[in-house]
Amino acid sequence: MPELPEVETVRAYLETAAAGKRIERVDLLLPRLVKNAGPEPFCRALEGQQITGVKRRGKYLLLQCSGAVSLLVHLRMTGALIYQAEESVIQGTRAVFTLDEGRLIYRDIRTLGCLWLVPSEGPAGVKGYDSLGPDANSPACTEAYMIEKFSSSRRTIKAVLLDQTVMAGLGNIYVDEALFSAGIAPQRRCSSISAGEVKRLHQAIRDVLAQGLQHGGTTIRDFIGGNGKEGSNQAFLRVYGKEGTPCPQCGSLIVYVKSGGRGTRYCPHCQQ
């Protein structure tokens, strides 16, 4: 579920709510979510540590800890990290981090999320994390970089934008929105994208991510931020989930197709 703006919304809240607090106890209700440690070593390694900061890279969250290991989290489709000052029951709770003040709940309905212990001096050893490209909204993701990546691939532009090793943070919603904003059809081969189109796409990616962040993320179904509240960016989407409704630019109907196994929405008139 969560893409860059959603994960950043969680990060920003947890940075203020949980950083500086100490993990007193870890209860792991679903051990298989931890990918690189057994349940007991996982809990014992984190207990007693202070959370010194909360970072984000792509769609990964890092709870930096004072000890040798820190906690890396990927929320995948339905994960959520929620800080509670007062205890209340949350459906789908898979792990509970009791802090010296309040607690952190890891909730995950579909249980596809991942937790890892990583060295505090720098997360390493997690394949997907190690191979991340530059964050899609970072200065490192330049037009020149995009041109270079696109020219050497015969894949579709949609598949390449979803590829986290090319650039990190985009998911299905923001890719469809960015392609609409840039006027590029999702099934285009990325080697056919012109420099002018890359320029529009580069700006469009920045715009849709900034807008998502500004609205506290997009909540279609499950997403909630670190404070347990939903985002509001769903009210500003122009194609995602809009199949069968008029295009906001030209009035022709938004189309739904499958592209690389992912549901894809676009305007066949505005996007060429």
Add this chain to the structure above:
DNA sequence: ACTATCCTGAGT
């Protein structure tokens, strides 16, 4: 470059 798969839940 596709597809099958990991899961649960909601909608048709």
Add this chain to the structure above:
DNA sequence: ACTCAGGATAGT
């Protein structure tokens, strides 16, 4: 009963 879902990866 069947399809779909904001993600990623191990297969083919």
